[in-house]
Amino acid sequence: MAYLLKGVSILGAEPTDLFIKDGVISSDKAGKDAEVIDASGLVALPGLVDVHTHLREPGREDAETVETGSRAAALGGYTAVCAMANTSPVADTAGVVEQVWRLGREAGLVDVQPIGAVTVGLAGKQMAELGAMATSAANVRIFSDDGFCVADPKLMRRALEYVKAFDGVIAQHAEEPRLTEGAQMHEGEVSTRLGLTGWPAVAEEAIIARDVLLAEHVGSRLHVCHVSTAGSVEVLRQAKARGVRVTAEVTPHHLLLTDELAAGYDPVFKVNPPLRTRSDVEALRQALLDGIIDVVATDHAPHAVQDKECEWAYARPGMLGLETALPIVLSVFGEQWDLIADRMSIAPARIAGLAGHGGDLTKAGTPANLTLVDPKARWVVDPGGLASRSRNTPYAGLTLPGRIVATFLRGEATVLDGKAVK
């Protein structure tokens, strides 16, 4: 199928016509059999890339499947997502990562790039067969025990070193486990008032500080998941100034929400790392602008109703994110399209090694992975209206700017008129 996007604004530039043919951006404007899409008023972005998605399959298909998560992603403007390894069974073998990869291909809505576990069973004891996952059909490049921190410094050092053989990167969930035993929310004024065990900022900062030093020592790549504190930003700022090969992500919820939301004990606001304070939010925003934090990643974490409709302490941490990420970023930063394209598509594609994504839409021959946004549209988040199988969005009832009108994966529409094509 060929498409002619009439009057589209690429990254906010003057309206132009964009022709998609044979899966790539084409310079040939004269296609007669192309489907014409009136794209006036719409902004074209390279398809978004999420380096941190929980798709829950295999194991918790009641919360999300590769297919439902892929649909949510496409509707959010994504053309690629990296699926975290904390499934059941854990994605710690070539067999499991290939299964997830194959399910992604079958769903055909986004490129599902599996992340492999660093340690067997996420247990933090023994290194998983990282090389086998790297050379599998899934071609794994990012390894992470996300949900858990690789807390053992020796094991972390070895993992950082080992993946150099295939240009891998370790994505660390930075949480010193001894400092967060029983932790329920950010440690501070609000946790004191609510009587919930605190998750101190230093538990994140101490691990990031250690890991940038380890990465520097062995000359490896480190990626830091969901940075949530102002102190972490300072550690990263110093490391980057020294030339350490570290990249970092921030979630939309850490760019917008604060720990005050825990006041009603509604676990829809329970997430790990926890929502922090207003000054942390400000520091994270500035860090994303400065490039100290490289990318926005959703940490999309679907949970079944019973895992959230309960006491705060018993609820699982995590929030939906795929369908609201771009609108949240738009609401925080406004129509800074170059920034958005870099932090949500170009940089994450580079970190994940996804060559066909985050390309230049003005160049003929670029793979046609892109999304069309109506920046003037406003919509109200309705948990029941989301494509995810779960409902745990913290934004219910919020009016957000920016509606995804269409998404294309290698030239094929996955979303048209704001609806998934399959």
Place this chain on the structure above:
Amino acid sequence: MIKHLRSAADLDAATATLILDTAAEMAALSGREVKKLPALRGRTVVNLFYEDSTRTRISFEAAAKRLSADVINFSAKGSSVSKGESLKDTALTLQAMGADAVVIRHSASGAPHRLANWVDGSVVNAGDGTHEHPTQALLDAYTMRSRLGRLDGLKVAIVGDVLHSRVARSNVLLLTTLGAQVTLVGPPTLIPLDVAAALSEKTQVSYDLDAVLPDSDVVMMLRVQTERMQDSYFPSAREYSRRYGLDMLRMRKLPEHAIVMHPGPMNRGMEIAPEVADSPRSTIVEQVANGVSVRMAVLYLLLGGK
């Protein structure tokens, strides 16, 4: 009148004072021959206890019965709770039973807040995790007022494991609302971060019990669980009681009129010496008796009893 009592922060000074005044009336009436009042006849009060606390449950049960309410005890043992029924499903069951008030005790902070979303009746927090225990604070305030004649301007030292204490949180909120001056005393490991900002700007913190005692009208000793030692909050029971325990020697540093309180159950010899607990300054037995009157007042006012 407020609908729920989930936190001492639900109470402004006028409401709190009304509860204390009503409790005094209840105490006067209970003192007479006829112990039952018809105020809540035909109303149902459910005691929903996920944690063992016989003393608190009995206190609420006695309070509800003296007001002629029907009482249903729904305890975690021998009920569907132990089979893992969710709080929400239990709430819907209680709702179907027509509970007018649910008194909840739970190990998870905020469980009363969750419950209040799922039942139409009033929710009374009888202790939730390390959050609050507002009726304990009310009975403590009642006890202070009846012993010392006032709350406004009173200097109260709360000593011990403030970090894990629901009694401390509720007391700070209620006492400062009523004009008392609270000082939290304990090892720095057991005083939570930003406590003044979190609870009340008027709260002070001290790590030196001996310095605080001479200027205190009330000293409230909190229960300190010995298992905190294993978690490095303090090195040993002996060192704890040397630095923060109230023994006879220390008690002499208090002004003549000052009283000693403890919410119970006590670790005699740990945070409080037996001779102190049994001394005339101690209000520990009164606190228990006052608990019934205060809980009668709370149920009566929340349920709009006539």
